[in-house]
Amino acid sequence: MSRLKTEVLIIGGGVLGAVVARELSKYKVDVTLVEKEVDFGWGSTKASANIVCQGADSLEFRKEYHRSKLVWDSMSLMEPLCKELDVPFERVGELGIIRNNNELARFRKMKSRAEAVNITTHRFVDRETLRQMEPNITKKAIGALYDPLIAVTDPVRLTIALMENAKRNGVNTMTETEVLDISTGVDEFEVQTCKGLIETKFIVNAAGVFVDKVAALINADDFVVFPVKGYIGILDKNLGVLVNHVLYAMPRVRSEYNMVFPSVHGNIFFGIPFQLCKRRDYSTTREMAQRALENAKGLVPSISESNIINSFAGFLMFRNWELGWHECVVRPSRTVPRFINLSIGYPGISAAPATAKEVVELLAQEGLKLLKNPEFNPYRKGITDFSELTDAGKKSLVAEDPRYGHVVCRCETVTEGEVVDSIKRGATTLDGVKFRTRAGMGRCQGGFCSPRVSQILARELVIPEKRVTKKGGRSRQLLFKSKELLGRRE
Amino acid sequence: MNLNAQKVGVAVIGAGPAGMAAAIKAKEAGAKDVVIIERSEELGGLLHQCIHNGFGLLYFNEDLTGPEYAVRFIERVKELKIRTQLETMVIKISQDRDIMAVSSKQGYITFKPKAIVLTMGCRERSRGAINIPGTRPAGIFTAGTAQRFVNVEGFVPGKKIVILGSGDIGMIMARRLTLEGAEVKAVVEILPYVGGLIRNEVQCIHDFDIPLLLESTVTHIHGEQRVEAVTVARVDRDRNPIAGSERKIECDTLLLSVGLIPENELSLMAGVELDPVTGGPVVDENMQTNVHGIFAGGNVVHVNDLVDNVTWESDLAGASAARFALEVKPVGRGKIALKPGRGIRYIVPQLISGLRDVTLYMRVREPEQNVRINVGDIMSRSLRVVKPSVMIKLTLSAEQLKKLEKGTREIMVECEKRKGKK
Numbered sequence: 001m002s003r004l005k006t007e008v009l010i011i012g013g014g015v016l017g018a019v020v021a022r023e024l025s026k027y028k029v030d031v032t033l034v035e036k037e038v039d040f041g042w043g044s045t046k047a048s049a050n051i052v053c054q055g056a057d058s059l060e061f062r063k064e065y066h067r068s069k070l071v072w073d074s075m076s077l078m079e080p081l082c083k084e085l086d087v088p089f090e091r092v093g094e095l096g097i098i099r100n101n102n103e104l105a106r107f108r109k110m111k112s113r114a115e116a117v118n119i120t121t122h123r124f125v126d127r128e129t130l131r132q133m134e135p136n137i138t139k140k141a142i143g144a145l146y147d148p149l150i151a152v153t154d155p156v157r158l159t160i161a162l163m164e165n166a167k168r169n170g171v172n173t174m175t176e177t178e179v180l181d182i183s184t185g186v187d188e189f190e191v192q193t194c195k196g197l198i199e200t201k202f203i204v205n206a207a208g209v210f211v212d213k214v215a216a217l218i219n220a221d222d223f224v225v226f227p228v229k230g231y232i233g234i235l236d237k238n239l240g241v242l243v244n245h246v247l248y249a250m251p252r253v254r255s256e257y258n259m260v261f262p263s264v265h266g267n268i269f270f271g272i273p274f275q276l277c278k279r280r281d282y283s284t285t286r287e288m289a290q291r292a293l294e295n296a297k298g299l300v301p302s303i304s305e306s307n308i309i310n311s312f313a314g315f316l317m318f319r320n321w322e323l324g325w326h327e328c329v330v331r332p333s334r335t336v337p338r339f340i341n342l343s344i345g346y347p348g349i350s351a352a353p354a355t356a357k358e359v360v361e362l363l364a365q366e367g368l369k370l371l372k373n374p375e376f377n378p379y380r381k382g383i384t385d386f387s388e389l390t391d392a393g394k395k396s397l398v399a400e401d402p403r404y405g406h407v408v409c410r411c412e413t414v415t416e417g418e419v420v421d422s423i424k425r426g427a428t429t430l431d432g433v434k435f436r437t438r439a440g441m442g443r444c445q446g447g448f449c450s451p452r453v454s455q456i457l458a459r460e461l462v463i464p465e466k467r468v469t470k471k472g473g474r475s476r477q478l479l480f481k482s483k484e485l486l487g488r489r490e
Numbered sequence: 491m492n493l494n495a496q497k498v499g500v501a502v503i504g505a506g507p508a509g510m511a512a513a514i515k516a517k518e519a520g521a522k523d524v525v526i527i528e529r530s531e532e533l534g535g536l537l538h539q540c541i542h543n544g545f546g547l548l549y550f551n552e553d554l555t556g557p558e559y560a561v562r563f564i565e566r567v568k569e570l571k572i573r574t575q576l577e578t579m580v581i582k583i584s585q586d587r588d589i590m591a592v593s594s595k596q597g598y599i600t601f602k603p604k605a606i607v608l609t610m611g612c613r614e615r616s617r618g619a620i621n622i623p624g625t626r627p628a629g630i631f632t633a634g635t636a637q638r639f640v641n642v643e644g645f646v647p648g649k650k651i652v653i654l655g656s657g658d659i660g661m662i663m664a665r666r667l668t669l670e671g672a673e674v675k676a677v678v679e680i681l682p683y684v685g686g687l688i689r690n691e692v693q694c695i696h697d698f699d700i701p702l703l704l705e706s707t708v709t710h711i712h713g714e715q716r717v718e719a720v721t722v723a724r725v726d727r728d729r730n731p732i733a734g735s736e737r738k739i740e741c742d743t744l745l746l747s748v749g750l751i752p753e754n755e756l757s758l759m760a761g762v763e764l765d766p767v768t769g770g771p772v773v774d775e776n777m778q779t780n781v782h783g784i785f786a787g788g789n790v791v792h793v794n795d796l797v798d799n800v801t802w803e804s805d806l807a808g809a810s811a812a813r814f815a816l817e818v819k820p821v822g823r824g825k826i827a828l829k830p831g832r833g834i835r836y837i838v839p840q841l842i843s844g845l846r847d848v849t850l851y852m853r854v855r856e857p858e859q860n861v862r863i864n865v866g867d868i869m870s871r872s873l874r875v876v877k878p879s880v881m882i883k884l885t886l887s888a889e890q891l892k893k894l895e896k897g898t899r900e901i902m903v904e905c906e907k908r909k910g911k912k
Contacts, residue, residue, distance in 0.1 A: 234618070238755060280714065284623045286731075310618030312626070387581075391590065395598035402594035407529065407579035411755075416594075445616035447632045451643060466645065470628035475715040477628050478645040479742065485649055485671030 002196035006032040006172065008363065009191055009200035011179050011214055013040040015048075015155055015352050016342050017206035018162035023356035024363075025169035028371040032200070033163075033171060034193060036178035038472025039432045041159030043208040044348060046435070047282070047314015049232060049272060050263050051246055052078050052151040052350050053094070054119060063117050067328035067344065072119070073354035075149060081353050082153055085161035086382035088264035094150035094246040095125070095134065097299060098143045103250045107145040121149050136242055136300050150246050154264050155349045156435045157382070164425060165380040169373065176472060179207075182218040184336075189218070202368055204359060206342045209279050211329070215341055220333035225343060229281060230257075230274035231288035233296070233311040235303065236443050237266045247299050258295045260303070265438060270296035270303065284313045309443045330355055331362065338366045383421045383436060387413035408456070409449035411442020419453055423460040430454065431471040450477070494600060499523040499815040501589055501603035502808070503580050503756065506535025508609035508788025510563035511801045512808030516607070517570045521812035524572050525601065527591055529579040533567060534560035535611060536634070537797070539641045542662055544689065548798035559797060575599075583760035587783055604815035607807050608757055608771065608779070608786040612750040612793050614659075620748050622654075624711030627718070633659040633747040637666070646670050648743030652720050653677045654708045656695075658686035658795065658879075660747020665694035674700045675739050678722055680707045680729055683857050685747070686879055687795055708744065709736060717744055750793045760784060767836040768792035774824035774841040775848045777807035778814075785811045792838050792851070795881055799851065803838075826898055828865075833858070833905030835878065844891045844898070850884045852903065860908045866901040868893045872908060 008024060010017045013035030021033045037043070054075050062068055082089035098104045111122045123146050130137060130144045167173055174195060181192040182203070191198040207214040215221035235242070246261040256273040263269055273291045289311060296303050328351070329343040340362050344351045364370050386404055389397060397417070398405040404417035414437045422436035430446070433439055433453050440446030440453065454477060458465040469475040500516040502509045505528035513526045526533070537545070540556030547553055550562070567574065578593035589601040614632035631639070631647055637659060639645045649672045653660045656679040664674045677695060682705050684691045695702050703722060709731045710721040719740045723731035752770040754762070762771045763780040770791040771779040778785050787804030794800045824841030828850065837852040850865070854876045863871045863882065868890045876882065894901070 233621075238758065282714075283625045283710070286623045286709065289621050289623060305621070308618060308621055309616070311621060391598065394592065398592055398594070398597040402597070405592045405594035405597055406577065407581070407592060410529070410579065413579075413581055415592075443616075444613045445618050447614050447616055447635050450635065451638055455643075465643075471715070473715045475628035477647070478639060479648045480646040482640065482644040482646060482670065485646055487671075 004032065004196065004198045006030050006198060006200045008032070008202040008204060008368065009034065009189070009198055010204045010206060012043075012206035012208055012211075013037070013159070013163065013173070013175070014043050014045040014206065014208045015041060015159045015162070015349055016208075016344065016355060017204070018159045018166065019352040019356040020204055020206060020342070020359045021166040021171045021173075022162045022169070023360050025166045025171050026373055026376045027360070028373050029368065031166075031171045032198065033166070033173045034177040034179060034198070035173070035175045038176050038429055038469075039160075039427070039435070040163045040175075041156040041435070042431075042471070044314060045155045045159050045208075047230075047232075047312055048155045048347070048349050049259070049261070050152045050155060050269065050349075051261060051347070052089070052153055053347055054147070054149055054350070062113075065327055066330065067351060068117070070328065070330065070344070070351040070354045070358065071347065072117075074351050077353035078151065078153070078350070082158065084378045085158070085165055085380045087153060087158045087161045089151055089153045090262075090264055091149065091151040092245050092262055093146060093148040094248055095130065096145035096147070097130075097137065097141050097247055097249040098145065099138075099140045099249070100142070104143070106250060111145060122147050134243060134245065134247065136302055137247070138299055138301055152246070152262060152264055153349070158349070160426075160436060161380055161382065165378070168380065169376050179214055179217070182214075184218065189338075202338045202340070202363055202366065204340045204342065204363070211341060211343045215333065215339075218336055218339070220336035220339045220341065222334050223329055223341070223343070227277055227279050228274050229277040229313045230272040231284050231292050231311060231313050232269050232271035233289065233292050233308050235268040235270070235307045236309045238443070239268060239307055242268050242300060242302065249295075249299055252295075256291065256295065258299065260296050260299050265441075267309070268303075282313050284311055288313070310445055330358055332366055340366070383418050383425070386415045386418060408452045409437075409439035409442065411444050411448070412438040414439040414449070416456060419456050420460060423457060428457070428461060429469050429471050429475075430457070430477065433457065454478075495588060495602040496599065497523070498525050498601055498603045500525075500605045500607060500808070500811045501601050502526045502607045502609055503589070504528060504535065504609040504611055504790075505530075505533040505574065505576075506609065506611050506788070507537060507559070507563065507797050507800050508611065508790065508804040508807075509535070509607070510560075510567055511804035512607040512609055512785075512787050512811065513572050514563065514566050514570060515805045515808030516812040516815070517572050519809045519812035519816075521605075521815050525575055525603075526567070526572060527575045527578050527580055527589070527601070529577065531577050533564045533574060533576075539634075539638045540662075541641050542666075545797050548796065549801050580756060583756050585761050587760065587781075605783045605785065605811040606760075607804070607811045608754075608762070608784065608790050609788050609804060609807075610753040610756060610790045612752045612789040614746070615749040615751055617746055620746070622708055622711055625714055627711070627713040627716050629713070629717035629743045630711065631743065631745055633657065633663045633745045636663055636743075636745050640666055640670060646672060648717075648741070649673060650675060650741040651743045651745060652708070652722075652739055652741045653745045653747060655679060655746060655748035656684040656686055656691070656702070657747035657749060658690050660745060661686050661690040661694040663745055663747070664700050665698055668698050668700065674698075675741055676701045676703050676722065678703045678706050678708055680705065680725055683877070684879070688877070688880070707731060711744065712738070717742055720744055750789065752790050752793065754790060757784075757786070757790070762786075765836065765840060767830070768838065770838075772840045773838065775839050775843060775846065776810035776824075777803060777839065778810060783814050785814070792836065794851075795879060799881060799883065802849070803851070826894070827900045829900055829902050831902040831904035833861070834903050837903055842886075842891075844894055845888065847885060847887050848891075850886060850903075852882050852884070853878055854882065854905050858905065858907065861905050862908050864904045864906060866894070866903075868901070876905065
């Protein structure tokens with residue numbers, strides 16, 4: 001087993017771990033990030049709703065919560081961060097849809113609560129204005145509470161971009177590296193992983209839904225996480241611009257949000273009913289799917305089941321036993337020094353940039369020396385999106401590199417050039433390629449491109465095609481060669 | 491607009507059976523500069539992965555495999571020296587019929603054709619499209635993707651297989667995987683009857699003793715990394731799972747054969763109007779769409795069960811496109827709409843002129859015995875058995891069409907139960 005020494009070990013390569021890693025790479029600190037999955041952003045990050053908001057679930061604007069501060073402070077940081085990292089970010093705005101006087105009263109309360117904490121961007125729009133802003137909205141809507149600051153981004157792309165930039169600036173990363181045990185040495189931690197021992201002075205625990213389990217390995221926990229999973233449906237791009245803003249309506253029951261919202265890639269998302277669940281349970285249920293669809297139709301009647309191209313479930317939020325539903329954990333362990341626990345829960349994306357800055361301060365308070373890294377480069381260029389280029393741009397790119405003339409994924413117009421680039425940048429699986437390039441994310445869901453992407457992966461990684469996986473581990477796509485099951489070799 | 495655009499007579503998009511037939515007929519009808527644009531490296535499309543037989547029984551009066559059927563057309567394309575533009579993906583058709591395409595060899599190409607034939611075929615409905623709850627492991631394939639892996643790439647996806655849906659490709663893959671040594675644990679169909687052809691039900695399912703679970707569906711997928719099992723439940727009349735009827739079937743692979751969707755993203759860009767029932771363009775008896783000069787044939791128009799019909803339809807589309815390109819005789823649009831009435835799901839073409847013989851392709855809504863198909867009051871045909879999976883083909887003669895009253899705008903087509911028969 002190998003042995004590795006580092007100054008700061010970040011556990012977890014979701015958006016929080018990644019944003020902390022990138023923030024630390026601005027300093028001359030030896031940082032290692034371990035991720036148990038084969039790629040970054042595949043836990044709660046992957047399953048988040050794309051929305052960058054300023055009030056968590058928008059119902060609460062509470063000064064007393066630390067989480068609120070992190071979300072508000074992040075609002076102004078997110079757009080420049082996405083620009084630096086070449087990650088899509090669109091400030092689409094949110095409309096809280098009002099259908100009756102009771103809802104109007106609740107939205108009024110929400111607005112005044114926001115104003116009490118100096119969030120003054122909300123304004124009411126009347127029925128006609130709403131209709132102009134959202135022509136497909138239900139006739140039952142009598143108006144809306146408009147918040148122009150709400151934005152959408154791509155959380156997995158953001159995480160991958162942060163990791164690429166962090167690595168470029170010196171952060172060491174290890175995937176498929178699960179933390180098994182943590183113990184204290186003289187003035188260091190000894191972290192046992194499935195890939196060997198890591199010695200580190202500081203630990204940042206950003207293990208997402210497993211954050212309390214990791215903390216418990218060394219009794220650094222004073223909180224418990226309760227995972228809640230939500231369901232989000234994805235509609236076909238060919239519906240066009242069905243909604244322009246994040247649409248939000250008052251839920252009918254406590255266990256749901258009621259939203260229809262655009263994504264940066266042109267699909268419309270809807271959801272989100274939620275329920276308590278087990279930590280590894282990413283399964284969707286029929287009941288959730290039906291409820292989500294029914295709610296979505298209630299907001300935008302032209303949505304139909306036949307427009308759904310995919311759906312997913314993910315951990316939306318964590319109930320925190322000690323602190324209450326709405327609070328987050330961004331603080332050093334009260335029992336173990338030099339150990340920082342991070343758990344934002346929903347909305348982790350929205351709070352990420354400010355959280356990273358705070359973690360750096362906390363580490364300094366715990367004794368980490370921070371010297372500026374003079375070589376820090378904040379910029380990262382994304383994978384060229386062929387389908388977004390102009391005709392002239394397409395022409396010159398294909399002339400330069402013919403692999404961009406080979407379209408691999410027809411639904412999303414992803415070329416071999418993009419797939420190869422994604423593999424060069426670290427994709428090792430079908431899902432890794434998918435989250436970086438969108439190959440397989442379209443309406444046929446990889447029916448056409450997965451055999452082709454699988455071939456390219458095998459070729460570029462120099463492995464037999466049988467070893468190509470969907471998402472690492474035992475998720476191989478093709479289990480046997482032809483005739484192998486007949487006991488014969490071809 | 492685009493100075494570098496290549497001027498061509500007829501551009502055919504897609505080189506499957508439909509595209510090859512259309513190009514051949516266009517060329518034979520005298521069209522100049524016919525070009526087939528195909529995204530893969532060879533002509534033939536999906537026929538190459540359909541190594542089973544049953545192709546050409548009607549068109550050639552012979553029982554051919556998919557590749558054999560393809561070769562007949564590939565050779566004819568060569569004989570006629572039709573230009574083929576392989577490994578070229580069309581990414582856009584503009585409203586004024588310009589075609590934008592990319593190829594690794596030639597880069598970004600623009601074509602300016604006089605006429606276009608759309609022959610892009612169809613794609614398979616995916617898991618997302620039918621919204622099956624559960625986890626997202628590896629091991630879930632559409633039947634056609636699995637067919638490509640097995641027959642073209644040389645892999646067997648798994649050894650314990652459940653197939654959801656009894657479409658033709660699903661049933662054919664049930665047999666194929668059994669022959670490859672895998673165990674097909676069940677073919678699960680939500681309807682009370684099989685979705686594909688009767689011959690496939692007999693030859694692929696019954697002959698191999700594969701369990702066929704009708705009025706059942708997969709209600710949950712299990713397994714974190716690779717499929718480990720599926721839950722199958724019986725469904726009630728409204729196709730909702732019956733509580734208590736669930737059982738878990740262990741498997742490592744789930745194939746989906748739950749329907750095909752005509753591939754019309756390019757058609758929509760070009761402003762082509764689609765029929766919401768077929769998912770394909772609304773066409774007239776010349777296979778012309780609502781956009782003048784754009785024709786369509788085969789599975790892009792409506793999903794066929796036999797390749798022979800795909801070929802016939804596309805023959806017509808190709809010949810019509812040639813006429814349009816040569817401007818010999820303007821190809822007018824049909825003015826009389828054929829409307830699906832009671833018992834009928836759809837009819838292709840949707841519009842006819844009423845002046846010439848025309849072949850109608852139609853599907854019924856439900857399986858039925860001893861019925862009569864009535865085309866307005868100008869034609870009636872008795873049929874002993876009808877099934878949604880089996881296309882009905884009728885020819886209306888010009889003679890019969892003469893019976894139409896002047897100014898008729900609409901003809902209702904119905905499927906009615908014959909009186910006195912049980």
